Amino acid sequence: xxxxxxxxxxxxxxxxxxxxxxxxxxxxxxxxxxxxxxxxxxxxxxxxxxxxxxxxxxxxxxxxxxxxxxxxxxxxxxxxxxxxxxxxxxxxxxxxxxxxxxxxxxxxxxxxxxxxxxxxxxxxxxxxxxxxxxxxxxxxxxxxxxxxxxxxxxxxxxxxxxxxxxxxxxxxxxxxxxxxxxxxxxxxxxxxxxxxxxxxxxxxxxxxxxxxxxxxxxxxxxxxxxxxxxxxxxxxxxxxxxxxxxxxxxxxxxxxxxx
Ligand SMILES: Nc1nc2c(c(=O)[nH]1)N[C@H]1C(S)=C(S)[C@@H](COP(=O)(O)O)O[C@H]1N2
Ligand SMILES: [Mo]
Numbered sequence: 570x571x572x573x574x575x576x577x578x579x580x581x582x583x584x585x586x587x588x589x590x591x592x593x594x595x596x597x598x599x600x601x602x603x604x605x606x607x608x609x610x611x612x613x614x615x616x617x618x619x620x621x622x623x624x625x626x627x628x629x630x631x632x633x634x635x636x637x638x639x640x641x642x643x644x645x646x647x648x649x650x651x652x653x654x655x656x657x658x659x660x661x662x663x664x665x666x667x668x669x670x671x672x673x674x675x676x677x678x679x680x681x682x683x684x685x686x687x688x689x690x691x692x693x694x695x696x697x698x699x700x701x702x703x704x705x706x707x708x709x710x711x712x713x714x715x716x717x718x719x720x721x722x723x724x725x726x727x728x729x730x731x732x733x734x735x736x737x738x739x740x741x742x743x744x745x746x747x748x749x750x751x752x753x754x755x756x757x758x759x760x761x762x763x764x765x766x767x768x769x770x771x772x773x774x775x776x777x778x779x780x781x782x783x784x785x786x787x788x789x790x791x792x793x794x795x796x797x798x799x800x801x802x803x804x805x806x807x808x809x810x811x812x813x814x815x816x817x818x819x820x821x822x823x824x825x826x827x828x
Contacts, residue, residue: 579824630754630827634785637698640739646701646767648775651747654795658811662739666730667779669674672763676735676801679726686765692724695762703789713783715764719757720806721799729805733813737798738781742815747794750813750824751784752804760785762794787824790816 580714653659653662667686674682696714718734734756738747755761764783765772772778777794789813805811810818817824 581743584602611729613805620651621782627754629760629788634699634760634828637697637700637710639698640714641698641710642768645709646709646711646776648773649703649705649789650675650705651740651794652775653744654738657754659795660740662779663774670779670797672780672797672799674721674725674799674801677728677803678722678801679728680724682725684721689716689763689765689780692720695759697760697762697783697785699760699783699785701792704826705789705824711722712768713762714766715762715780715783717759718761718763718782719759721763722756723800725801727801731801732803733801733805735798735800735802735805736793736796737800738793739795739797745809745815747793748809749782749791749815750808751787751791752771755784755786758784758786765797786827788828790814790822791826815825 629663630791670686671681672684672689686751693716694714695717696712697745698709698710698712700710702708722734733750733752735748735750738749741745751761761782761784763780764777765780767776768772772781777796780796781794782792782796804806805824807814809815813820813824816822
């Protein structure tokens with residue numbers, strides 16, 4: 570059970586540092602003399618504030634990104650970063666219409682998966698019209714379709730120790746493969762989908778064909794294109810340079826790029 574799911578009183582008790590574990594609740598629930606001591610009252614109210622703040626943070630993180638209507642669609646959804654992954658392997662996938670493309674779901678899962686694009690398209694789908702914001706100063710509105718990442722993770726059976734999801738891409742920039750990551754709150758957010766269609770057409774190569782992440786509460790660079798691997802991990806420490814993404818490892822892009 571996560572800390573945020575504890576009954577409120579227990580959470581307050583923990584946050585205030587008065588108790589280390591469950592089973593000590595009678596101290597708070599029953600002992601008015603202790604609760605009345607000024608210092609304890611102060612600590613308790615601090616706990617209550619923290620509780621409210623953490624609940625607020627969680628509610629905010631679950632809020633939906635704004636969705637738009639078809640009339641708002643950008644005439645062209647521009648491409649940024651890699652526009653065509655270099656190399657023979659990707660060219661071969663293009664030649665066969667991505668028939669042999671696989672998305673491997675690995676790491677802290679009960680059932681590792683190797684999904685074809687047909688598997689991805691056979692899952693329940695979500696379609697959303699959202700605005701993409703790139704840190705380089707442009708935005709575009711597009712309509713994306715694909716299964717929720719949460720459905721894919723549920724099919725694989727995420728283990729309790731899971732903390733982050735890594736997205737492994739097919740393109741190299743310089744010597745290194747592009748990758749990104751998010752925490753479980755964003756991974757299970759309803760608008761976090763693995764998109765294979767843009768504006769009712771198959772995802773163009775320039776926009777990440779055959780499959781890219783849409784993580785709508787985050788800035789553009791988090792939206793990994795050309796995804797071949799979804800890896801569930803407990804820590805980002807040993808992934809890349811340890812900062813959770815290709816750009817985070819190199820320049821001062823924030824890992825948490827929430828918008
Ligand atoms: N694999 C991969 N994913 C990537 C990138 C990239 O170069 N390679 N660029 C990122 C950046 S900075 C942005 S703004 C978006 C651009 O998505 P688009 O090409 O569909 O506009 O993809 C992100 N995901
Ligand atoms: Mo970007």
